[in-house]
Amino acid sequence: MGGGSIVQLLLDVPAGHIMDRYGYRLFLKVTTITFGLAAVCYMFGLTQFTFILSFIIGTFGWLFFGPGINAYALSHATKGNAGRFMSLKDVSGSIGVVLSSIALPFIFLLSPDNIGYIVFVLFVCSLIGLMFSPKDHERVHHTNMKIETHHHYIKRSFITETWRALRRLNPASGMLLLSSVAGATFYGAIWFVVPLVLSHQANNGWLGIGLGIFDFAVITLGFILGNIADRLNRRKLVFTGLLVFSVSAMLAGLDFGWLFLLFGFLATTGDEMASLSLWSWLHTLDKDHANDGAVSGVVNFFNDAGWAIGPIMAGVMYGVVGPSWTIVIAAAPIFIVWIVYQFVMHRHAPHSLPAHAIPAKPHRPRHRS
Numbered sequence: 001m002g003g004g005s006i007v008q009l010l011l012d013v014p015a016g017h018i019m020d021r022y023g024y025r026l027f028l029k030v031t032t033i034t035f036g037l038a039a040v041c042y043m044f045g046l047t048q049f050t051f052i053l054s055f056i057i058g059t060f061g062w063l064f065f066g067p068g069i070n071a072y073a074l075s076h077a078t079k080g081n082a083g084r085f086m087s088l089k090d091v092s093g094s095i096g097v098v099l100s101s102i103a104l105p106f107i108f109l110l111s112p113d114n115i116g117y118i119v120f121v122l123f124v125c126s127l128i129g130l131m132f133s134p135k136d137h138e139r140v141h142h143t144n145m146k147i148e149t150h151h152h153y154i155k156r157s158f159i160t161e162t163w164r165a166l167r168r169l170n171p172a173s174g175m176l177l178l179s180s181v182a183g184a185t186f187y188g189a190i191w192f193v194v195p196l197v198l199s200h201q202a203n204n205g206w207l208g209i210g211l212g213i214f215d216f217a218v219i220t221l222g223f224i225l226g227n228i229a230d231r232l233n234r235r236k237l238v239f240t241g242l243l244v245f246s247v248s249a250m251l252a253g254l255d256f257g258w259l260f261l262l263f264g265f266l267a268t269t270g271d272e273m274a275s276l277s278l279w280s281w282l283h284t285l286d287k288d289h290a291n292d293g294a295v296s297g298v299v300n301f302f303n304d305a306g307w308a309i310g311p312i313m314a315g316v317m318y319g320v321v322g323p324s325w326t327i328v329i330a331a332a333p334i335f336i337v338w339i340v341y342q343f344v345m346h347r348h349a350p351h352s353l354p355a356h357a358i359p360a361k362p363h364r365p366r367h368r369s
Helices: 003-021 024-042 048-075 078-107 112-131 160-169 172-200 205-230 234-252 256-283 292-346
Strands: none
Touching: 003 024, 003 048, 003 112, 003 292, 024 048, 024 112, 048 078, 048 172, 078 172, 078 205, 172 205, 172 234, 172 256, 172 292, 234 292
């Protein structure tokens, strides 16, 4: 699972160039077919070979999935409606994760070949839908549209230019990168550990719902937290958010019943509270916004790095300390980021986090994407 994220780190930018050149709708079809072929592997049963083969095929599908959907949506959105397009896309994806998580305990009761048939049919339906979707009529990089939620590189920048931008936007940029990699490490471990626990406790409905609780928190609290961040001191919001995120994430690993739901909900609430305020701080420091696409791309790069570290670490620790302590250990970096934040803010006055409307920010996936 971690190896797939490493491949994405290496090939994300070339994949983006390919989509820019040949079209987004075409590669949405390609990625759908790719995922369908990954599902076909399980029609032959679950073996080490079919498992690894499905992961290899699916990894190349992920290269075009997230960036392809973002670019396709933006290419059909007017400048004034781009944010709404991306918000609707994020909410739709989160609803799908919640529904699939609820169904997960029941899916585990089926044989691997039946699971393969079900997933294959879902992707066939998606492919049919894409056949009737509007054709590409404009490329994102041919427009002046820029939006921070776009994971793909809208504006190509040299590494040195991006590095200068990140240094200029410190400490907000540094804290945002640290929180991104720490948060993704935790979520990557969750999506490694919980399905394994569910496979041995298929009747544990609470835990199945728990996998979707992280996206459910974003759906229900996103707008509320945005309004709160507009009114309260950002410095205290980041402090509280990181603390709630770290403590709740650790406590979530100690119980796989209804408390997992509670602490999972609180963890994502703290995560969203801190990331909203950090992104607003970054947005305030960036006066000319000349490097929005590059900075957003680096944030996504660190997020992918966390998704590589989390499953690899969880795979090693699962057999050594068990599922509960694996999650606790995966949450520890978030607490370290909270400590680092204390040292950072001692060097910066409270007015470093001014109050103004929070801009759009990159969506941080709480599931693998």
